[in-house]
Every structure is written in structure tokens, then in C-alpha cells.
Amino acid sequence: MAFFGNLLKTILGSEGPSGNTVTEVGIAQFARVSIVGREDSLVLYGPTRSNTYELLLHKPVDDSLHKAFSLFRVADSSEAQVRFLSLKDILPPLAQVMPYEVVNLQGLQVICDLTRTHPTWTVAHVAAHLGYAASFSSSEIAKFADTAEMEMKDTPLHIALKKGNLEVIKVLMDRNVSVDVTDTKGNSVYHIAAQSNEVIIQLVTQKNSRLMDTPNEAGKTPLHLACEADKPECVKALLCAGADVNVAATHDSILPIHTAMAANSTLCAKEIIAMYPNQLNVKDMKHGGTPLHWATSREMINAMSDYGCSINARNFHGLTALHKMVEHNRLACVITLLTRGAEVNVCDNEGNTALHLVTSPAVLQALLVFGGNTAIINKKESNVRHCIASSSLREKNLMLYIIHAVGAARCKTRLANCTDGCSPTGQFDGVPPDSNLISRSRITYDDLLDSAIMGRTITEVQ
Incomplete structure (x- = not known):
């Protein structure tokens, strides 16, 4: 038990939880205790009668x-x-310039906790974190204004930006601190500012920097992060400061407009397109998808369609946005695209229509209602019935019943992976749904169609 007790003390860095709590004590009890270290009003005593070292x-x-x-x-x-x-090196200079904020139980506790959590921070880092803008008038603090701490390589400006301490940011920018530094994750001050607000971005972009469009270790530029965080005001501020919309993320080769679409940030996408209309149909470098391929909601699809995004544009694999929404089983997106005029029988480079890629009964029915052709054969000689019957889809028996009901033909010749549901001599035609499922599906379709048609009507009226 003694071993575990000592281990716990080592982990906590004290005799117990109270060892790190700032308290008020009488000075008289230390009259006979040796002084181990001193710096101005900071005195380290020890060992005391309780055999500890105590800093006053x-x-x-x-x-x-x-x-x-x-x-x-x-x-x-x-x-x-x-x-x-x-x-x-931290408390005396702070206590001298900010006595009312620092020299009290609460203020001291915060600073002591910060120095334990961030042992490589300088006094300027602590001041930036706490929002002590006035403290930078002290030369003892200001001399560290441009210093990167050793652990994460954060500068005081990084810290102030993370905390959103506007006055500290202003003071540091007025002191002409460097904006051409990155932390250990490759984040520049612009990466941090991109996720804050437009006022902060305007402050840090007063100086030109080579890092405005530089990706961090995650491969993202500041503009990518602003789109990802759904911060349209930050996107606009970055664009006004000269951020390049054509710099792709290094890990997945997508542009900021695609990031905005994937994040379902309609407003971020609109800010980019408003300033750079050519981004409307720009293709990502990896798969060649347009912004519409990256949409994740019917609202995004409607917004991009209203702007004039090509609804049947194909990526490098010949896939349209409809193919992608079917692949991801996004029923609302599928219906929205179809009501917007997406061609249901377009084939990709492998000869697959959207029906070949379907994974759920609901999406299957939507495609059939809008004229999906079950007879089209892809480059593997597979029709839609074969793709469903030979799949491992959980609801393939219901899906087989649905396409059989609309007259989907079996395979003309037996293929290697044909089953009883698709082979020329097979007898299985699927399993019908129960009445409750039909009722729920109808309600879902009615709601989605009503929404899609109403949205389209409003757009046309406008």
C-alpha cells in the first residue's frame, strides 16, 4: 500500500490534492525554516516541520x-x-504590473495551475492566455512576445488567438510580432484565426505572410478550416485578405469549396462563389467531383442548383452527383436531385446507372418513380436485378420484389455469381413488404416530394 501511495504522490506532484491549492498562511511559522530560494517576494522554504518544501x-x-x-x-x-x-520568472513581473488581478487567491491559483500544465510557457504566454494586455508594457514581459514555447511551439500570439483575447492580439500585432511561425502541428496564426471571427482575422492579416495559404500537418489551409467550422464571416474575411481558393488540401486534394459542401455549410460555399463564380463547377483534384458531388443535404443541392451548378456533371469516374447520393443512401438528396432534373439513367465509366449502385428500398423506389431503367447492362454484363440479387444487402429480398414488380428482367445468360433471384432459370422473386412498412415509406416520400417541389416552386417564382 505504501508503494501505491508514493506512486500517487509522484503522479499528483504533491503530498495530496491540497498540495497545489493556493492558501493564505501566517509568516511567523516560517521564522525558523531554511530559505532554499528567493526571487523578489517569492521565497522557497524547506524542509518545514511537516517535511515539505513550501513556496510563499x-x-x-x-x-x-x-x-x-x-x-x-x-x-x-x-x-x-x-x-x-x-x-x-512569471509571478514577480506579473504581480508588479497587474497586482489587483494577480495577487489574490483566485489569480494566483490560475497562474500556478497554468505553469504546472504548461511548464514551458513564458510570462508572455501566461499573460496572453489570461488577457493581460496591459502587462506587455513591461519590458520583462514584452521581451518574450515573439518567443515560441518549447513543447507545442506556440507563440503568445497563438495563445491569444486560441483564447480569443482581442486586446492582447491588438497589442501583439502593434508590437510587430512575427506571423510567419507555426506550431508543432503546422498551424500558423491564420489557421487559428480562421476558426474565430472576422475581427480577429482582419487584425492578423494586416501583415503579409507566406503562410496565408500554407496547409498544416492535417493538409488543410486556413480557408479549409473556416469552411469546415461553418464560419462564413471568416471565409469572407480570409478571401478579402487574399486567401487562394485554388489551393487544395494536401491529404485529400479537395478545394475549400468542396470542404464547405462536405461540411454542409451553404453560407461558406455562397461566400466563395460570390467572389469566385468559377468555383461553382470546379472539380476536386483527386476524383474530379464538382461541389454538387460533395453536397450532404437537400439545402446544399438547392443552393448550388440555384447558382447554376451543372446537375449532371461527371467526375473522373463518370459518376454524377446522383450516383454519389445513391452510393451514400441519401434519400432526401436523391429526390432533390431528381426533382431538379438530374438524369436518372446516366452511366458511369463502368456502365453503371444510379440503379446499379442502389443500397436501399427507399432509394430504389425513388429512382424507379423517376424513370430508372432496370434493363441497362453494365460492363460486367450485370443488370440491376443481378446487382441486387447477388449482393449482401440486408434488404435485398424486398428490393428484388420491388424490381420484379416493375418487370425487371432476369439475366439472359447465367453469370458466375447469379442466384435464384436473377438467373434465367431461377424461381425466387423476392419478399413483399408488410403493410406498416408501405405506410411509413409513403409518408416519407410524400414529405420529401412536397418539400422538394415546394422549394423548386419558390425558386421559380423568385
């Missing part, structure tokens, strides 16, 4: 001669020295 911050003389703040109590002398060295 003495109050100003005009405040109290008898009381001090105990910042931590630890048993290990080496740990005490390390923590003292960390705090001695």
Missing part, C-alpha cells in the same frame, strides 16, 4: 507584514526547485 509569495508591505500566500507544498526538493524556477 509575500504580500506587499502596505498590505500585510504577517500574511503570505502559500503557492504549493511538495515533499521532493528537486520538484520544489523546478517549480520555483518556473514561477520565479
Whole structure:
């Protein structure tokens, strides 16, 4: 048990949870305790009668001669020295310029916790985190304004941006700090600002930087991150600052407009298209998909269609947006595309129509209602009935029943993976649905069709 107790003490970095709690103590009890280290009003005592090392911050003389703040109590002398060295460069300068904010139980607790969590931060990093803009008037703090800490390589500007401390950001930019630095994840100040607000972006883009369009380690530019976070005001601010819409993400080769579509951010996509209309039908570099291929909702499809995005455009594999929505089993998107005039029987490079790719009864029925041709044979000599019958789809028996009901032909010759549901001599024609399923499906179709038709009507009237 003693072993586990000592292990817990080591992990916590103190004799117990209370070892890191800032408290107020009387100075008299330390009269006979040795001083191990001193920096201005910061004094490290030890060992005390309880065999610990204790760091005190003495109050100003005009405040109290008898009381001090105990910042931590630890048993290990080496740990005490390390923590003292960390705090001695942070607390005294902050206490000098921001006494009312710092020299109290709450203020000291926050700073002590920060230095334990981020042991490589300088006093400028702490000031930036806490929003102490006025503290940068001190040369002891301002000299670290451009310093990157050792662990994550964050500068004080990185920290201020993450916290959204506007006044600190202004002060640092006025001090002409560098914006050409990145953290260990490749994030520049622009990557962080891109996920904040337009005011912050306008502040950090006052200076030109080579990093405005540079991807981070995740392969994303600041513009990608703004689209991903659904921040249209940030997208607009970045574009006004000169962000390049044609820089692709390095990991998946997609452009910011495609990221906006994938994130279902209609407003971000609109901001890009409003400033760069050629982005409406721009293709991603990996698969050649247009923004419509990346849509994830009927709202996005309607918005792109209203702008004039080519509804039957194909990617490098010959797939239309309808093919992609069917692949992803997005019924609402499928119906919206169909009501917008998407061609249901377009074949991709392998000869597959959307029907060949269907994975659910609901989408299958939607395609059939809009004229899907079950007789088209792809380059593998497979018709739609064969694709369904030979699949492992959970609802393939119901789907087989549906296409049989509309007269879908069996395979003309037996293929290698034919089943009783599609072979020329087979007898199985699927399993009909129960009445409850039919009722629920009809309600779903009615709702989706009503919504799609109403949206189309409103657009035409406008």
C-alpha cells in the first residue's frame, strides 16, 4: 500500500490534492525554516516541520507584514526547485504590473495551475492566455512576445488567438510580432484565426505572410478550416485578405469549396462563389467531383442548383452527383436531385446507372418513380436485378420484389455469381413488404416530394 501511495504522490506532484491549492498562511511559522530560494517576494522554504518544501509569495508591505500566500507544498526538493524556477520568472513581473488581478487567491491559483500544465510557457504566454494586455508594457514581459514555447511551439500570439483575447492580439500585432511561425502541428496564426471571427482575422492579416495559404500537418489551409467550422464571416474575411481558393488540401486534394459542401455549410460555399463564380463547377483534384458531388443535404443541392451548378456533371469516374447520393443512401438528396432534373439513367465509366449502385428500398423506389431503367447492362454484363440479387444487402429480398414488380428482367445468360433471384432459370422473386412498412415509406416520400417541389416552386417564382 505504501508503494501505491508514493506512486500517487509522484503522479499528483504533491503530498495530496491540497498540495497545489493556493492558501493564505501566517509568516511567523516560517521564522525558523531554511530559505532554499528567493526571487523578489517569492521565497522557497524547506524542509518545514511537516517535511515539505513550501513556496510563499509575500504580500506587499502596505498590505500585510504577517500574511503570505502559500503557492504549493511538495515533499521532493528537486520538484520544489523546478517549480520555483518556473514561477520565479512569471509571478514577480506579473504581480508588479497587474497586482489587483494577480495577487489574490483566485489569480494566483490560475497562474500556478497554468505553469504546472504548461511548464514551458513564458510570462508572455501566461499573460496572453489570461488577457493581460496591459502587462506587455513591461519590458520583462514584452521581451518574450515573439518567443515560441518549447513543447507545442506556440507563440503568445497563438495563445491569444486560441483564447480569443482581442486586446492582447491588438497589442501583439502593434508590437510587430512575427506571423510567419507555426506550431508543432503546422498551424500558423491564420489557421487559428480562421476558426474565430472576422475581427480577429482582419487584425492578423494586416501583415503579409507566406503562410496565408500554407496547409498544416492535417493538409488543410486556413480557408479549409473556416469552411469546415461553418464560419462564413471568416471565409469572407480570409478571401478579402487574399486567401487562394485554388489551393487544395494536401491529404485529400479537395478545394475549400468542396470542404464547405462536405461540411454542409451553404453560407461558406455562397461566400466563395460570390467572389469566385468559377468555383461553382470546379472539380476536386483527386476524383474530379464538382461541389454538387460533395453536397450532404437537400439545402446544399438547392443552393448550388440555384447558382447554376451543372446537375449532371461527371467526375473522373463518370459518376454524377446522383450516383454519389445513391452510393451514400441519401434519400432526401436523391429526390432533390431528381426533382431538379438530374438524369436518372446516366452511366458511369463502368456502365453503371444510379440503379446499379442502389443500397436501399427507399432509394430504389425513388429512382424507379423517376424513370430508372432496370434493363441497362453494365460492363460486367450485370443488370440491376443481378446487382441486387447477388449482393449482401440486408434488404435485398424486398428490393428484388420491388424490381420484379416493375418487370425487371432476369439475366439472359447465367453469370458466375447469379442466384435464384436473377438467373434465367431461377424461381425466387423476392419478399413483399408488410403493410406498416408501405405506410411509413409513403409518408416519407410524400414529405420529401412536397418539400422538394415546394422549394423548386419558390425558386421559380423568385
